[in-house]
Amino acid sequence: MTIKTKYIDYEIQDFLKDEFFVKWATNSDPKLSDFWDKWISEHPQKTNTILEAKQLIQSLQYKEEAHLVDDEYIRLYEKILKGHNITGSTKKRYTNFYRVAAAVSLIVVSFFTLNSYYKKLNNYYKKEKEERANYEVKSAANGEKLTFRLSDGTIVKLNAGSQLEFQEVLGDQIREVRLTGEAFFDVVKDVHRSFVVKTDKMKVETLGTSFNVNSYNEEGNHTITLVTGKVGVSTLDKSNYKILVPGQRAHVNKDAEIIISEVDLTEVNHWRYDILSFDENDFDEVIVSLERWYGVKVTIEGTIPTLDRFSGKFKNESLENILDVIAFASGFTYTVNEKNVNIKF
Amino acid sequence: MKSEERIREFSFQASSEASQNIISDNELWTKFLEGDQGAFAQIYKEYVNDLYNFGFQLCRNREVSKDIIHDVFMSLRFSKSKSKIKSIKSYLFRCFYTEWIKRSKKESNLSSLSDCFAITASFEDRLIEKQIGATKIKYLRQALKSLTVKQRKGIMLFFYEKMSYDEVAEAMTLRNAKSARKLIYRALDRLKPTKTFMKILFSFHL
Numbered sequence: 001m002t003i004k005t006k007y008i009d010y011e012i013q014d015f016l017k018d019e020f021f022v023k024w025a026t027n028s029d030p031k032l033s034d035f036w037d038k039w040i041s042e043h044p045q046k047t048n049t050i051l052e053a054k055q056l057i058q059s060l061q062y063k064e065e066a067h068l069v070d071d072e073y074i075r076l077y078e079k080i081l082k083g084h085n086i087t088g089s090t091k092k093r094y095t096n097f098y099r100v101a102a103a104v105s106l107i108v109v110s111f112f113t114l115n116s117y118y119k120k121l122n123n124y125y126k127k128e129k130e131e132r133a134n135y136e137v138k139s140a141a142n143g144e145k146l147t148f149r150l151s152d153g154t155i156v157k158l159n160a161g162s163q164l165e166f167q168e169v170l171g172d173q174i175r176e177v178r179l180t181g182e183a184f185f186d187v188v189k190d191v192h193r194s195f196v197v198k199t200d201k202m203k204v205e206t207l208g209t210s211f212n213v214n215s216y217n218e219e220g221n222h223t224i225t226l227v228t229g230k231v232g233v234s235t236l237d238k239s240n241y242k243i244l245v246p247g248q249r250a251h252v253n254k255d256a257e258i259i260i261s262e263v264d265l266t267e268v269n270h271w272r273y274d275i276l277s278f279d280e281n282d283f284d285e286v287i288v289s290l291e292r293w294y295g296v297k298v299t300i301e302g303t304i305p306t307l308d309r310f311s312g313k314f315k316n317e318s319l320e321n322i323l324d325v326i327a328f329a330s331g332f333t334y335t336v337n338e339k340n341v342n343i344k345f
Numbered sequence: 346m347k348s349e350e351r352i353r354e355f356s357f358q359a360s361s362e363a364s365q366n367i368i369s370d371n372e373l374w375t376k377f378l379e380g381d382q383g384a385f386a387q388i389y390k391e392y393v394n395d396l397y398n399f400g401f402q403l404c405r406n407r408e409v410s411k412d413i414i415h416d417v418f419m420s421l422r423f424s425k426s427k428s429k430i431k432s433i434k435s436y437l438f439r440c441f442y443t444e445w446i447k448r449s450k451k452e453s454n455l456s457s458l459s460d461c462f463a464i465t466a467s468f469e470d471r472l473i474e475k476q477i478g479a480t481k482i483k484y485l486r487q488a489l490k491s492l493t494v495k496q497r498k499g500i501m502l503f504f505y506e507k508m509s510y511d512e513v514a515e516a517m518t519l520r521n522a523k524s525a526r527k528l529i530y531r532a533l534d535r536l537k538p539t540k541t542f543m544k545i546l547f548s549f550h551l
Contacts, residue, residue, distance in 0.1 A: 016533050017526075019509055028507040055473050056466070056485070057504045063463035066401035066410065068394055076411055077389055080418045243390055245383040 007039065007046070015053040025054040070241065071174075074205050074232050077243070078194060139163035140181075143295020150177070153188040154195070161292040198236070202252045205232045224250045233258055270313065276322070277313045286310050286326065294319045295339065302345025305330055370433055388433060389418060395506065396437050402462045402501070403445055413444050435512035438502070442518065462497040464489045481538060488536045496532035503529050 007015075015021045024032040040047055068076065140146040140158040147157045151169045158164060162181020170176075176196040187195045187206065197204045204224060224233055224244070234241040235256045242258045244250055249263040270277040276293050278286055283305060287298050296319065308330055314322055323334050323341070334343045368376075368387075376384035393414065400410035417440045430436040466485050468474045474482060492500065495517075502513045503525075510522040510529070519525050 013533055013537050017530055022504065023507070023509075026504065026507045052477055055468065055477060059466040059468050059485075060501065060504050061465055061467050062398070062402055062501070062505070063465050064401075066398050066407055068397050068411075072411065073393065076393070076415060077386075079415055080389070080422070243386045245386055 008043065010046075010049070012049055012053045012056070015050065016057065021053070022057060025057045070234065070238055073241070074194060077232075078206070135165055136168050137163060137165045141295065142292045150175075152190065152193075155186040157184040157186075159183060159292075160295070201236065202258075203234045203236060205234070273315075275313050275315045276317070278310045280309045280311055282306065283308055283310070283330065290319065290322065290341075296336075296341050297339060298341045298343060300343045300345075302332070302343075304345070374430065374433055385422065388421075392434055392437055393418075395434060396441060399438055399506070400441050400445070402498075403442065405460060409448075413441055413448070416444055417441050431512045431515040432508070434506070435502075435508055435515040438506075438516035439518060442516065459494065461494050462501055464492075464497055464501060484538045485536060488538075492532055492535060496528060496535070499525065499528045500532050 007018075007021075010018070015025075020032070021036075023029045024036045036050075040050060138146060138148055138156075138158065140160055140162050142161045145157060145159055147155065149155055150166055152175060154175075156164060156177075159182035162179070162183055164177055164179050164183060166177040171193070173193065174196055175190070175193050176198060178198045180199070185195075185197070195206045202224070224231070231244050232241060233244060233250045233252075235252055235258065237256060239256055240252075240258045242250055242260060244260065247262055248260050250258050250260050252258055276289065278289070281289070287300070290296065291298055310326065310329070312325070319341075320336065323336075326332075327334055327343075330345075332343050332345045334341060373384055373387055373391075377388060396414055396417070397410055400413055401407060404410060404413070417437060421437075421440070466482060466489065468477070468482070489497070498517065499513060502508045502516055503510070506516075508516060510525040513525040513529070514520070514522050517525065517528075519528070
């Protein structure tokens with residue numbers, strides 16, 4: 001008896017018992033549809049039986065379902081990673097892991113924004129801030145960096161042209177801060193309060209150990225790079241959620257999808273060590289970086305070469321030295337007048 | 346400083362997405378056994394929600410469910426005896442179940458079994474209901490209530506959780522696929538409308 005003839009005398013009950021049929025009816029194996037679509041077309045007298053069996057299978061539901069909400073999902077994972085024990089009976093086996101996990105507690109988050117975007121957001125935050133009490137805002141203007149502590153002891157280093165909004169006393173359920181621009185966080189570990197960084201595009205939540213995030217914003221695309229430990233990344237509307245492992249970068253695209261890729265970790269984090277770096281950036285991006293880094297205003301005359309890409313690292317270089325290099329590469333002349341730079345092509 | 350245009354970002358995305366989608370249950374488990382950190386996270390990501398819902402059906406208590414899931418993943422992480430499994434999902438379900446049994450023995454106040462795995466039959470649109478027939482559906486709903494907890498569990502693992510007989514056996518700690526078959530066949534026989542019963546129900550409807 002071949003598989004095709006086997007089913008000819010089947011009734012509903014027989015189909016319901018058949019693994020091969022159920023796999024198809026529950027859509028768990030798309031490869032099976034070829035077989036069943038063909039079989040149905042060859043045995044039209046069985047169509048009703050098959051459809052009814054399929055519908056019966058799909059109709060079965062639990063009376064009440066339970067789902068983990070975002071927060072529970074993350075917290076549970078965090079707890080698992082930390083080996084925080086409830087039962088006690090298994091405690092001994094996990095202490096080693098717990099020690100390892102607790103030893104690392106460094107978190108870096110950095111975000112880049114284009115200047116215009118940043119201004120728009122600034123207004124947005126100002127508006128929203130008025131509605132919420134006890135919020136504090138720290139910002140680093142272009143050309144400067146700022147380091148300070150939050151109420152839980154977490155150290156924050158803001159990059160130029162960035163802003164952090166946080167509660168004077170961080171929440172007792174969740175420590176949440178809002179970031180525009182780029183920043184470095186050295187987060188004090190707290191098993192019972194996860195640390196959350198929000199931008200206008202996404203939310204980064206620690207899952208225990210440590211992580212280093214570096215994000216870059218172009219047309220509102222935020223990118224996050226994880227160096228060590230684990231973080232959860234989600235879109236603001238919570239429609240998407242991903243857990244990152246070291247060496248991965250996530251970015252949220254226009255359709256609010258989180259796309260993960262692998263990156264070279266040595267490239268992350270230059271700014272913290274006063275290294276200005278470019279990696280395949282176009283001319284506009286380079287100018288925005290220079291404006292932010294040196295706190296200058298750049299005006300451009302002539303046509304900007306749109307296809308040029310710039311890569312390079314500068315440690316403690318003067319603005320003039322960098323401009324010399326770029327001017328040589330792109331073929332422009334420039335003048336610097338106090339905080340104003342004029343570029344002529 | 347000047348260099349050619351390159352789309353590095355793009356090539357990274359392509360490769361990592363492909364590897365994420367194609368990876369099978371088997372490969373994921375092998376990676377996990379080899380000590381891959383990412384694989385553990387992936388397992389959590391993929392199965393924790395199913396496990397949580399399953400656990401809730403079993404113990405009817407959200408907090409207890411989370412507690413047990415915690416323990417299951419903890420021992421998954423640290424246990425040295427990683428035996429051969431039928432599938433990750435059925436293995437996790439099994440671990441949850443055995444942990445639950447352990448706890449119920451210790452604490453007698455944990456919920457009684459009778460209201461576990463409550464099932465209903467819901468049809469998305471009226472047309473389907475009409476096609477199958479109101480009487481039949483009414484019978485089905487009645488019959489679902491008459492199943493034992495074990496039968497309800499088996500039915501849901503097979504049809505709703507999309508497990509094979511092999512996997513059902515693993516999840517329910519049954520001896521083998523044959524025992525799972527037996528259990529589900531019995532349940533299905535109960536759900537099958539008998540002719541006399543249909544006649545009675547039908548006359549009531551008139």
